[in-house]
Amino acid sequence: MTVSPLTATDLDRIRADFPILARALHGQPLAYLDSASTAQKPQQMLNALTGFYATSNANVHRGVYTLGVESTEAFEAARDTVAALLNAPSRREVIFTRNTTESINLVAKTYGVQHCGPGDVIVSTVLEHHANLVPWQVLAEQTGATLRFVDIDDEGNLQLDALDEIARAGSVKLVAVTHQSNTLGVRPPVAELVQWAHGQGAVVVLDAAQTVPNRPVDVQALDVDFLAFSGHKTLGPTGIGVLWGRESLLAELQPFLTGGEMIRSVKLERTSWNTLPWKFEAGTPAFAEAVGLHAAIDYLQAVGLDAIDAHEHAITDYALGRLAEVPGLRIIGPQTAAERGGVVSFLLDDVHPHDIAEILDRHAVCVRAGHHCTQPLVERLGVAATVRASFYLYTTEAEIDRLVEGLYDVRRVMGVR
Amino acid sequence: MMDDLYRENLMDHYQHPRNHGPLAECDAEAEGQNPLCGDQVVVQVKLADGAIEEMRFTGHGCAVSQAATSMLTELVQGLTVAEAAALPSQAILDELAIPLSAMRVKCAVLGLGTLKVALHRAAGTPLPAEWGDTDEMIWS
Ligand SMILES: Cc1ncc(COP(=O)(O)O)c(C=O)c1O
Numbered sequence: 001m002t003v004s005p006l007t008a009t010d011l012d013r014i015r016a017d018f019p020i021l022a023r024a025l026h027g028q029p030l031a032y033l034d035s036a037s038t039a040q041k042p043q044q045m046l047n048a049l050t051g052f053y054a055t056s057n058a059n060v061h062r063g064v065y066t067l068g069v070e071s072t073e074a075f076e077a078a079r080d081t082v083a084a085l086l087n088a089p090s091r092r093e094v095i096f097t098r099n100t101t102e103s104i105n106l107v108a109k110t111y112g113v114q115h116c117g118p119g120d121v122i123v124s125t126v127l128e129h130h131a132n133l134v135p136w137q138v139l140a141e142q143t144g145a146t147l148r149f150v151d152i153d154d155e156g157n158l159q160l161d162a163l164d165e166i167a168r169a170g171s172v173k174l175v176a177v178t179h180q181s182n183t184l185g186v187r188p189p190v191a192e193l194v195q196w197a198h199g200q201g202a203v204v205v206l207d208a209a210q211t212v213p214n215r216p217v218d219v220q221a222l223d224v225d226f227l228a229f230s231g232h233k234t235l236g237p238t239g240i241g242v243l244w245g246r247e248s249l250l251a252e253l254q255p256f257l258t259g260g261e262m263i264r265s266v267k268l269e270r271t272s273w274n275t276l277p278w279k280f281e282a283g284t285p286a287f288a289e290a291v292g293l294h295a296a297i298d299y300l301q302a303v304g305l306d307a308i309d310a311h312e313h314a315i316t317d318y319a320l321g322r323l324a325e326v327p328g329l330r331i332i333g334p335q336t337a338a339e340r341g342g343v344v345s346f347l348l349d350d351v352h353p354h355d356i357a358e359i360l361d362r363h364a365v366c367v368r369a370g371h372h373c374t375q376p377l378v379e380r381l382g383v384a385a386t387v388r389a390s391f392y393l394y395t396t397e398a399e400i401d402r403l404v405e406g407l408y409d410v411r412r413v414m415g416v417r
Numbered sequence: 418m419m420d421d422l423y424r425e426n427l428m429d430h431y432q433h434p435r436n437h438g439p440l441a442e443c444d445a446e447a448e449g450q451n452p453l454c455g456d457q458v459v460v461q462v463k464l465a466d467g468a469i470e471e472m473r474f475t476g477h478g479c480a481v482s483q484a485a486t487s488m489l490t491e492l493v494q495g496l497t498v499a500e501a502a503a504l505p506s507q508a509i510l511d512e513l514a515i516p517l518s519a520m521r522v523k524c525a526v527l528g529l530g531t532l533k534v535a536l537h538r539a540a541g542t543p544l545p546a547e548w549g550d551t552d553e554m555i556w557s
Contacts, residue, residue: 352454352455352456352478352479352480353454353479354454354456354478354479354481354521354524355423355479355480355481358521359423369454370453370454370455371453371455375452384454384455384477384478385454385455413423413428414423414428414480415428415432
């Protein structure tokens with residue numbers, strides 16, 4: 001099925017929904033090319049968030065009074081929306097956390113600690129964001145399990161032929177992989193990895209922070225066991241993230257954090273846990289943010305995640321073409337728009353990425369420079385840092401043109417010949 | 418506007434760094450890294466009568482970090498060790514004379530911090546607390 005990308009009219013309408021895009025910096029309109037870091041927010045989401053606080057705010061799961069009942073309903077409706085977004089078999093599988101990082105830590109500190117030990121192998125990849133790498137290092141240290149990484153080639157493709165060798169290192173218990181690299185934009189062959197992992201009797205943790213925002217993500221089709229994403233990259237507010245996990249796995253786990261909300265009954269000697277999903281939601285949850293996330297997901301679905309994916313593909317293709325015109329520019333990672341998302345890392349001659357980002361900022365072009373929380377990946381690619389431009393449903397070709405003009409100015413200022 | 422930020426003087430020091438390259442023999446030495454952006458400098462100092470006879474550096478990184486270290490080599494020449502070890506960050510920021518965000522200030526003071534580590538280490542005196550190992554900088 002091919003979906004037509006967003007039209008110019010669609011884009012104008014979408015952009016009008018994002019108040020920050022009307023902002024000027026240094027006398028020029030903002031060109032925000034850092035959505036892989038965090039997304040900008042549509043007015044509809046902002047209205048839902050402030051509207052909730054203005055009219056319906058009360059703590060959830062407590063109040064007998066009408067306001068508390070309403071806020072509980074709004075919070076739980078957000079959970080239903082997330083469950084539907086991910087095609088989750090059950091709403092009980094959707095746990096609200098603070099962000100992707102906390103979601104992954106939750107898995108490491110519950111499933112990981114309760115299932116891994118000496119002789120076991122945890123598998124991750126060189127592509128991972130620190131959020132999907134450090135928790136596994138700590139887990140390996142804590143449990144005595146071995147941590148192994150799948151390497152990449154120079155364009156960022158996973159070298160899956162190394163899996164057999166990894167399997168000989170012990171009993172593979174858990175495979176943690178990203179759905180899309182936040183630095184290179186590559187989308188690893190998750191289906192193959194899932195098949196291999198399940199063949200080993202291992203569970204798969206998918207870091208979907210970079211894909212839930214911009215394409216349809218179906219946990220049943222993916223056949224993964226845990227999946228994490230962040231609200232703030234998905235047009236939603238900060239402070240809310242999601243962990244989805246198979247009910248059969250979540251049900252037998254001991255809790256992550258303990259305290260209020262997650263209990264059924266507390267006696268001084270002993271406490272029994274609440275049912276799913278609340279067993280994993282200790283303390284007052286981010287219920288207002290959940291309402292904001294609900295509105296954000298409604299917004300994404302109204303535009304259409306297939307259309308957003310197609311738009312990102314088209315804009316990435318355009319960006320790769322325009323960037324190739326700039327003398328001395330080198331794309332780090334996949335060279336074409338196939339099998340990748342709207343994230344492009346590059347270097348310009350030997351100008352340091354910080355200098356590039358700073359000069360682009362003077363043109364009101366916002367890009368990231370650094371290791372993008374993927375130090376091992378950047379090191380593996382043999383560079384100290386990259387410049388990263390990332391795109392979303394509101395990104396226009398005109399903004400890419402501004403980026404390219406800015407890069408010519410970088411060449412001028414830095415005296416690149 | 419651009420030239421506000423990357424003024425001629427800064428670019429001149431970046432493109433033609435002063436006192437660049439290793440010393441054959443030195444009395445104090447340290448390496449500094451800013452892992453956040455991959456800036457790195459190695460600072461070497463030759464002392465005579467308690468004063469800095471020569472400071473040289475090698476390294477790589479953004480224009481601000483490298484130019485600031487180049488400027489520093491000229492700034493500290495002839496200062497006593499005590500004077501150089503007490504040199505405030507503002508001295509190098511004044512030298513750069515460009516507006517810097519908090520993140521770029523770390524680039525700007527990398528060379529100075531590394532010099533301080535070298536001098537205090539050679540003298541066996543403790544590094545002032547504000548220059549101690551931070552999340553951002555690694556001295557070695
Ligand atoms: C692929 C990936 N994983 C994890 C994270 C961490 O997300 P958060 O900081 O919201 O926990 C990010 C965000 O930068 C990411 O891009």
